[in-house]
Amino acid sequence: MMPGLARMIPFFPYSQVFLQDEEELVGIFRDVGRRGAFIEQEDLRRFEENLAAYLQAWRVIGVANATDGLQIALRVAGVEPRTEVIFSSHTMVATAAAIHFAGAIPVPVECGADHLMDPQAAAAAITPRTSAILPTQLNGRTADMKALRRLASQDGLLLVEDAAQALGSRFERQCAGTFGAAAAVSFYPAKLLGCLGDGGAVIANSEEVAERARALHDHGRDGRGNVTGWGFNSRLDNLQAAILNYRLSKYDAVIARRRELARAYHAALEGVAEVVRPPAPDENEIHFDVYQNYEIEAVERERLREFLTGRGVGTLLPWGGKAVHQWNALGFEVRLPATERLFERVLLLPMHAWLSEDDVTMVAAAVREFYRGRS
Numbered sequence: 001m002m003p004g005l006a007r008m009i010p011f012f013p014y015s016q017v018f019l020q021d022e023e024e025l026v027g028i029f030r031d032v033g034r035r036g037a038f039i040e041q042e043d044l045r046r047f048e049e050n051l052a053a054y055l056q057a058w059r060v061i062g063v064a065n066a067t068d069g070l071q072i073a074l075r076v077a078g079v080e081p082r083t084e085v086i087f088s089s090h091t092m093v094a095t096a097a098a099i100h101f102a103g104a105i106p107v108p109v110e111c112g113a114d115h116l117m118d119p120q121a122a123a124a125a126i127t128p129r130t131s132a133i134l135p136t137q138l139n140g141r142t143a144d145m146k147a148l149r150r151l152a153s154q155d156g157l158l159l160v161e162d163a164a165q166a167l168g169s170r171f172e173r174q175c176a177g178t179f180g181a182a183a184a185v186s187f188y189p190a191k192l193l194g195c196l197g198d199g200g201a202v203i204a205n206s207e208e209v210a211e212r213a214r215a216l217h218d219h220g221r222d223g224r225g226n227v228t229g230w231g232f233n234s235r236l237d238n239l240q241a242a243i244l245n246y247r248l249s250k251y252d253a254v255i256a257r258r259r260e261l262a263r264a265y266h267a268a269l270e271g272v273a274e275v276v277r278p279p280a281p282d283e284n285e286i287h288f289d290v291y292q293n294y295e296i297e298a299v300e301r302e303r304l305r306e307f308l309t310g311r312g313v314g315t316l317l318p319w320g321g322k323a324v325h326q327w328n329a330l331g332f333e334v335r336l337p338a339t340e341r342l343f344e345r346v347l348l349l350p351m352h353a354w355l356s357e358d359d360v361t362m363v364a365a366a367v368r369e370f371y372r373g374r375s
């Protein structure tokens with residue numbers, strides 16, 4: 001422990017994903033194991049139904065991870081090879097990779113003040129080759145879907161959402177993942193609803209899209225084993241689905257806790273002129289944010305980060321410190337000045353359901369102390 005430090009605050013305590021409900025998880029493991037119910041079994045079907053009901057979505061199809069899910073979503077939504085798909089460059093490389101591996105061309109655009117896709121930037125990027133708009137519902141917030149939906153319908157474009165970070169987040173009371181033809185969500189352990197490994201789901205918003213996704217994720221087979229076309233093997237393990245079913249039943253409490261912590265951060269960082277806070281939970285009636293992350297903008301970000309590390313506070317640079325278009329290896333030739341400036345300032349503070357109010361107070365006090373020392 002650091003001198004004078006009450007405790008360490010890790011960015012994300014991975015072992016808690018297991019330890020928080022170890023007994024129940026061991027019980028689930030034993031039950032699934034004794035039934036030999038590993039692939040495409042009852043627990044998975046139940047989870048798909050429960051999640052679809054939770055989101056008020058047409059259907060949910062469990063897949064191996066959200067990256068596969070996005071690729072499947074793009075394909076089954078009807079994105080054609082060699083067409084352009086617009087995405088916000090402030091996202092995981094997985095978003096662009098899914099577009100690339102669906103055979104389409106990823107077109108990165110700027111994000112707005114809330115760090116999500118800027119509808120005006122999306123509008124400006126539309127060309128005759130554009131087939132779809134793919135907003136990332138980043139940090140547990142849903143983008144301005146009114147504007148993006150209007151844009152898509154005006155130009156006859158498909159809407160596919162990357163909802164990997166936004167399960168249960170809402171825009172005008174509608175859940176992320178239900179606005180377009182299809183979407184994907186992630187159950188990676190550090191996600192809002194995490195399992196004990198990789199996992200994801202496709203959200204399909206019509207029966208036709210659902211049927212195509214169900215076949216595409218399982219070797220092209222329909223429910224009766226008939227091969228209806230080429231397909232992948234990208235299935236969500238039944239064991240993970242059983243765990244997710246259990247966790248989904250307690251998910252509202254997870255969201256409520258994260259919103260409480262965001263409220264606490266917001267108050268504790270009030271008046272720190274060098275920090276831009278994310279929107280507060282009760283900012284307005286339009287957005288219901290679920291705080292996958294607490295992403296601030298900070299003056300002297302690198303030095304602040306070092307200082308917080310010295311105080312035992314774990315932080316993370318989003319996506320390794322670069323927006324997708326800034327990775328030279330991917331061959332993007334655009335410049336996105338607003339996003340690039342943002343990436344000199346963004347920092348993720350600890351945000352997870354096991355954080356206490358005292359932890360938040362301590363992190364915020366360390367941030368204040370850093371800036372006091374520099375003025």
Ligand SMILES: Cc1ncc(COP(=O)(O)O)c(C=O)c1O
Pocket residue numbers: 065066067068091092094095136138162164165185186187188198199200
């Ligand atoms: C915005 C976003 N998109 C896609 C993914 C990919 O999810 P998965 O790891 O389940 O493939 C992630 C996961 O970190 C993500 O945060």
